[in-house]
Amino acid sequence: MQSFYIRYRNTQGTLMRILNAASRRALDLPLVQAEPAGHDHQVTLALEVNHKQVGQLYREWCSIADVINVSSGLAQAAEWAAAHPPVGVTMEESRAAARA
Amino acid sequence: MLKGADIVLKCLRAEGVELVFGYPGGAIMPLYDALEGSGVRHILTRHEQGAVFAAEGYARVTGEVGVAMATSGPGATNLVTGIADAKMDSVPLVCITGQVRSALIGTDAFQETDVFGVTLSLTKWSRLVRTIDEIPEAIAEGFHWARSGRPGPVVIDIPTDLLKAKKDFSGPVKFRPHARPADAKADGGFTDTGLTEKIVALLQQSSKPVALIGAGAKLSGSIPELRRLLDQLNIPTFATVHGLGAVPPQSPYYLGMVGMHGTRAANMALHETDLLLVFGARLDDRVTGDPTRFAPHAKIVHFEIDPAQLDRVRPCELPVIGNLGDTIPAFQAELRRHSLPDFSQWRSVACGDERAELDPRGLAQPTIRFLDELFSRLPQESVVVADVGQHQMWAAQRYRSSSPRGFITSGGLGAMGFALPAAVGVQLAKPDTCVLCVSGDGGFQMNIQELATVHRLGLPVKMVIIDNKYLGMVRQWQQLFYERNYAETDLSDNPDFVEIAKAYKIHSFRLNEDSMREFPVSTETGDQIDRFLRSPEPELLVFDCAPEANVFPMVPAGAALSEMLLEEEPSQ
Numbered sequence: 062m063q064s065f066y067i068r069y070r071n072t073q074g075t076l077m078r079i080l081n082a083a084s085r086r087a088l089d090l091p092l093v094q095a096e097p098a099g100h101d102h103q104v105t106l107a108l109e110v111n112h113k114q115v116g117q118l119y120r121e122w123c124s125i126a127d128v129i130n131v132s133s134g135l136a137q138a139a140e141w142a143a144a145h146p147p148v149g150v151t152m153e154e155s156r157a158a159a160r161a
Numbered sequence: 162m163l164k165g166a167d168i169v170l171k172c173l174r175a176e177g178v179e180l181v182f183g184y185p186g187g188a189i190m191p192l193y194d195a196l197e198g199s200g201v202r203h204i205l206t207r208h209e210q211g212a213v214f215a216a217e218g219y220a221r222v223t224g225e226v227g228v229a230m231a232t233s234g235p236g237a238t239n240l241v242t243g244i245a246d247a248k249m250d251s252v253p254l255v256c257i258t259g260q261v262r263s264a265l266i267g268t269d270a271f272q273e274t275d276v277f278g279v280t281l282s283l284t285k286w287s288r289l290v291r292t293i294d295e296i297p298e299a300i301a302e303g304f305h306w307a308r309s310g311r312p313g314p315v316v317i318d319i320p321t322d323l324l325k326a327k328k329d330f331s332g333p334v335k336f337r338p339h340a341r342p343a344d345a346k347a348d349g350g351f352t353d354t355g356l357t358e359k360i361v362a363l364l365q366q367s368s369k370p371v372a373l374i375g376a377g378a379k380l381s382g383s384i385p386e387l388r389r390l391l392d393q394l395n396i397p398t399f400a401t402v403h404g405l406g407a408v409p410p411q412s413p414y415y416l417g418m419v420g421m422h423g424t425r426a427a428n429m430a431l432h433e434t435d436l437l438l439v440f441g442a443r444l445d446d447r448v449t450g451d452p453t454r455f456a457p458h459a460k461i462v463h464f465e466i467d468p469a470q471l472d473r474v475r476p477c478e479l480p481v482i483g484n485l486g487d488t489i490p491a492f493q494a495e496l497r498r499h500s501l502p503d504f505s506q507w508r509s510v511a512c513g514d515e516r517a518e519l520d521p522r523g524l525a526q527p528t529i530r531f532l533d534e535l536f537s538r539l540p541q542e543s544v545v546v547a548d549v550g551q552h553q554m555w556a557a558q559r560y561r562s563s564s565p566r567g568f569i570t571s572g573g574l575g576a577m578g579f580a581l582p583a584a585v586g587v588q589l590a591k592p593d594t595c596v597l598c599v600s601g602d603g604g605f606q607m608n609i610q611e612l613a614t615v616h617r618l619g620l621p622v623k624m625v626i627i628d629n630k631y632l633g634m635v636r637q638w639q640q641l642f643y644e645r646n647y648a649e650t651d652l653s654d655n656p657d658f659v660e661i662a663k664a665y666k667i668h669s670f671r672l673n674e675d676s677m678r679e680f681p682v683s684t685e686t687g688d689q690i691d692r693f694l695r696s697p698e699p700e701l702l703v704f705d706c707a708p709e710a711n712v713f714p715m716v717p718a719g720a721a722l723s724e725m726l727l728e729e730e731p732s733q
Binding site for chain 2: 070073074077078081085113116117120121123124126127129
């Protein structure tokens with residue numbers, strides 16, 4: 062189970078879009094906690110995800126209009142927010158990620 | 162003091178909207194009441210789905226935002242397929258829906274649906290307007306999201322009481338977006354000059370590089386720079402169905418369409434490549450085949466505006482995130498400073514005669530011959546609008562124009578019934594252009610009511626029905642993979658389309674396969690086709706063809722591109 066922290070402006074539908082990014086991938090949402098955070102809001106999600114889904118979720122959340130920031134407790138989280146996969150990834154790792 | 166409806170229309174005009182497509186109803190009636198004198202021309206279709214597909218056709222061919230309007234409840238839900246289509250194919254679209262009056266929202270009132278919730282996953286952005294004061298900013302923000310970054314659909318849902326309410330109106334507003342994480346990456350674009358060196362290094366390490374062109378390259382408006390770049394690279398190049406027209410088909414390195422019904426040469430090159438340069442394509446499964454066996458030897462360099470498209474199907478080694486309108490010219494300019502390896506040997510293999518199509522003249526397929534005759538006689542700047550099915554794939558395979566917005570079809574969603582209403586939108590956008598609408602007998606019937614729109618407006622759309630009396634593409638799959646169990650694909654009791662056209666006061670005639678058995682076609686047949694294409698009136702041509710013709714090459718679902726099924730060579 063991995064935790065994700067998404068900071069967002071609480072405009073119409075933004076939280077629903079954040080949750081939909083998970084639900085459309087048939088991911089259960091065992092924990093959802095949304096609360097004000099300064100001028101914005103933050104939602105904490107706990108998800109059972111695989112390696113490939115992390116990148117997809119990061120990118121989809123970041124493309125939502127009023128999402129401000131996405132972070133995670135995952136060690137490789139910073140990589141998924143940048144160029145992906147890191148240039149050093151081998152062909153086999155890349156194919157394994159496609160099969161995940 | 163202005164009514165909310167007047168404010169909506171003034172804000173639409175401020176966004177440059179001159180044309181909207183729609184169908185009235187109870188909740189949106191106040192908006193219709195305000196149309197006269199607003200400067201916004203409304204096109205009445207005969208179904209809301211026709212309206213949204215027409216708005217899409219308009220947007221796809223112009224690059225401008227298409228606008229569709231519908232009432233609440235069933236009117237709004239009838240827009241959903243078109244909204245999904247715009248989402249999949251990156252079409253800038255704004256849908257304005259009426260909603261029941263504010264006090265009734267949430268009570269399951271007459272013709273109330275939660276269109277905001279229904280379309281949430283299908284839209285880039287949406288808003289249920291709560292006060293009349295919100296209207297200007299909702300429209301400004303909606304248009305911003307529809308047209309910015311990767312274009313897409315937006316829904317603005319307005320309760321009917323707000324359309325009737327009045328307020329002092331100081332004018333339309335400008336939307337100022339906040340910076341977003343995705344924007345930070347998009348702004349980074351190509352300012353990192355190390356990207357060129359990395360790509361050149363990959364090219365120098367490769368022996369079989371290829372280039373894939375998708376819709377994003379066309380949407381970016383950088384076609385001239387892209388063509389110069391491809392001439393510079395001079396590597397085997399192919400296009401997705403939405404990339405057709407980006408590369409002049411006579412280019413010596415161009416291999417045509419790639420993917421499930423792509424050319425043999427394109428699919429083989431994509432399977433064998435060791436370096437794939439992707440320009441504005443999202444590596445859809447129709448292109449990749451089995452993603453675990455897609456381009457198994459290749460490193461991927463992915464030029465893409467939408468970071469959400471990376472890692473969706475197959476990770477890439479080097480993403481170049483940014484507007485291709487910026488990144489392609491920048492890359493093309495920097496590449497000039499580098500010398501590239503000589504790929505002539507690879508090119509001679511990938512583009513060689515041994516990989517050419519087995520039946521290039523369509524001798525075994527009268528329908529292909531017919532499409533070739535049609536396309537060869539089209540005026541220079543025509544637009545072909547294809548529906549979904551076998552005819553779509555044949556049309557894409559035979560399309561030979563280098564007009565970037567010359568081939569319009571529902572690609573990602575594959576929505577049958579798209580072509581006829583979309584052709585309405587295209588013709589209205591391009592009144593002096595020959596618009597050829599190619600449909601199957603199944604898809605044509607899904608929005609056949611739009612013949613009324615064509616007739617009322619006198620649009621000179623040239624409509625073709627490839628009538629094989631089957632749901633052809635499904636039948637093909639049933640033949641190949643379900644032991645010819647043609648379950649529910651028999652359309653042999655189709656109505657007489659010629660008589661239906663006459664009922665809509667549209668001239669129509671019929672050709673059949675016999676007319677295509679001569680090569681070249683007879684003078685009489687040629688004259689009929691020429692007259693059809695050049696008529697100043699709307700016309701319908703029904704082409705009766707064999708029921709069991711198949712589209713080849715074909716990559717079966719779950720197969721690799723190298724496992725494509727090929728047509729048989731025609732006997733000489």
